[in-house]
Amino acid sequence: MNDQASSTVTLHKNLIGGRDVPASDGAVLDVLSPADGQLFARIPSGTAEDIDAAVKAARAAFEGAWSKLTATERGRLLIKLAAAVEADADHLAALESRDNGKPLRQSRADVTALARYFEYYGTAADKLHGEVIPYLNTHFIGVERVPHGVTGHIIPWNYPMQIFGRSVGAALAGGNATVVKPAEDASLTILRIGALAREVGFPDGALNIVTGLGRTAGAALTAHPGIDFISFTGSPETGTMVQTAAAKNHVGVTLELGGKSAQVVFDDADLERALPSLVNAIIQNGGQTCSAGSRLLIQRGIFKDVVDAVAERFRTLRAGHPEREPDLGPMVNQAQQRRVEKYLERAKNEGLTVAAAGGIASDAPSGGYYVAPTFFAPVAHESVLSQEEVFGPVLVATPFDDEAEAIRLANGTAYGLAAGVWTRDAMRSTRVGRAMRVGQVFVNCYGAGGGVELPFGGFGRSGHGREKGFEGLVEFTTTRTLVIAHG
Ligand code: TXE
Numbered sequence: 001m002n003d004q005a006s007s008t009v010t011l012h013k014n015l016i017g018g019r020d021v022p023a024s025d026g027a028v029l030d031v032l033s034p035a036d037g038q039l040f041a042r043i044p045s046g047t048a049e050d051i052d053a054a055v056k057a058a059r060a061a062f063e064g065a066w067s068k069l070t071a072t073e074r075g076r077l078l079i080k081l082a083a084a085v086e087a088d089a090d091h092l093a094a095l096e097s098r099d100n101g102k103p104l105r106q107s108r109a110d111v112t113a114l115a116r117y118f119e120y121y122g123t124a125a126d127k128l129h130g131e132v133i134p135y136l137n138t139h140f141i142g143v144e145r146v147p148h149g150v151t152g153h154i155i156p157w158n159y160p161m162q163i164f165g166r167s168v169g170a171a172l173a174g175g176n177a178t179v180v181k182p183a184e185d186a187s188l189t190i191l192r193i194g195a196l197a198r199e200v201g202f203p204d205g206a207l208n209i210v211t212g213l214g215r216t217a218g219a220a221l222t223a224h225p226g227i228d229f230i231s232f233t234g235s236p237e238t239g240t241m242v243q244t245a246a247a248k249n250h251v252g253v254t255l256e257l258g259g260k261s262a263q264v265v266f267d268d269a270d271l272e273r274a275l276p277s278l279v280n281a282i283i284q285n286g287g288q289t290c291s292a293g294s295r296l297l298i299q300r301g302i303f304k305d306v307v308d309a310v311a312e313r314f315r316t317l318r319a320g321h322p323e324r325e326p327d328l329g330p331m332v333n334q335a336q337q338r339r340v341e342k343y344l345e346r347a348k349n350e351g352l353t354v355a356a357a358g359g360i361a362s363d364a365p366s367g368g369y370y371v372a373p374t375f376f377a378p379v380a381h382e383s384v385l386s387q388e389e390v391f392g393p394v395l396v397a398t399p400f401d402d403e404a405e406a407i408r409l410a411n412g413t414a415y416g417l418a419a420g421v422w423t424r425d426a427m428r429s430t431r432v433g434r435a436m437r438v439g440q441v442f443v444n445c446y447g448a449g450g451g452v453e454l455p456f457g458g459f460g461r462s463g464h465g466r467e468k469g470f471e472g473l474v475e476f477t478t479t480r481t482l483v484i485a486h487g
Contacts, residue, residue, distance in 0.1 A: 017056075077202055100185070153171070223249070303399040318358060356374075380398070416462050417462040420446040429444070440454065
């Protein structure tokens with residue numbers, strides 16, 4: 001934390017060129033705790049001028065100190081940052097839970113994943129290499145892997161640390177200098193990571209962080225002609241604006257835009273194993289997870305049994321204060337709470353059957369943005385609740401008759417991010433798994449985004465490009481082909 005505005009409200013600053021600076025016009029945004037709606041911090045409301053300064057600082061680093069480091073040296077810095085994150089784990093987790101509202105155990109898991117991203121990309125930095133192409137006998141052709149240059153990163157509020165790790169970690173490992181615009185609702189851990197990066201010795205300007213509104217700071221970053229590549233995770237609507245801005249500057253972009261992921265339960269599934277996962281995949285982070293398993297597709301013969309079992313668990317779920325380790329915390333902000341409540345009202349008005357609802361813990365503070373988890377079944381595949389991403393603790397179940405119908409329904413939304421398949425039949429698991437038009441398929445498990453090592457990204461409305469894993473590192477680089485005639 002940079003300095004103290006009062007005993008309870010902390011005032012934070014941007015990180016530009018290695019310095020802590022306020023917004024160019026001094027404007028700030030209030031940060032409210034989703035647990036109780038109380039003001040507890042302020043962050044700079046970054047301006048186009050701040051973004052310009054950050055891009056210039058990144059360019060100077062890219063052309064200076066940062067590019068002088070070898071890949072091994074860049075990697076070592078990331079590994080040091082991983083250790084610094086781990087040493088700061090309690091503080092980072094508490095900060096995240098306060099800022100974003102997720103239960104403390106989930107914030108801790110995010111910190112662990114963040115450190116692992118830095119470790120993974122840190123150790124990968126000097127293993128990314130090019131190739132030699134056989135061409136004319138008189139020529140030597142080398143293809144080098146090179147950074148894009150200055151990369152822009154727009155981070156959402158649902159998993160700020162993890163998304164920072166997978167995108168900024170990979171970009172830095174690849175040799176890019178970075179400018180990051182965190183979400184206005186979850187900037188604090190990102191600013192803290194920036195401070196840690198400076199402490200472990202990242203050169204000034206390699207990592208710049210400008211907080212602020214999407215329509216000002218975010219739009220200025222994506223439209224800036226000094227940005228060579230953009231990584232965006234967020235809504236499809238904003239993704240369209242980001243890609244349009246990228247197109248105007250003729251730069252590449254990866255978009256991760258959420259999903260409406262199905263979990264397909266066949267009648268030979270190991271239900272004991274499946275049930276906790278079916279519930280957790282939608283409850284984790286209050287359903288505010290891009291790869292949330294928000295649709296259950298259940299084979300007709302076991303439909304009632306599975307719905308009853310899921311309903312039984314749903315009734316016990318409680319949304320509560322993040323520090324009291326509830327099943328789920330509050331929604332991130334009031335807008336998100338209202339968005340989820342609107343979907344619930346609409347579903348009820350359309351006559352959808354509520355199979356079960358959880359509740360809000362009796363000791364949850366009254367000003368918080370809590371929503372009771374709700375499970376609807378049966379729900380028609382064509383209904384709004386089956387087709388649109390709610391981004392809240394709302395689950396629907398739809399029956400299917402056979403494998404062909406299961407595949408058609410699973411692939412039957414505009415999204416294509418993740419899927420789960422539950423069956424004991426080995427051949428079917430492979431067949432159905434390979435028929436899913438998504439970036440990640442889980443069979444007899446559900447990873448909700450999977451490990452650091454696994455490429456992640458979507459089809460269709462879920463976006464394009466891949467982050468995470470080695471492929472994520474490749475995305476943050478491009479090639480230069482060197483043709484040498486030697487006679
Ligand atoms: O998203 P936005 P919001 C979905 C989810 C959620 C909905 C709305 O369904 O309910 O989106 O959330 C920045 N130029 N996801 O409004 O607007 C913004 O400041 C550049 C799914 O928060 O997409 C923030 O940093 N940037 C998703 C980031 O974009 C702009 C995670 C995401 O905000 C901008 C989050 C602009 N014009 C929401 N406008 C997932 N894939 O997991 C905003 N931003």
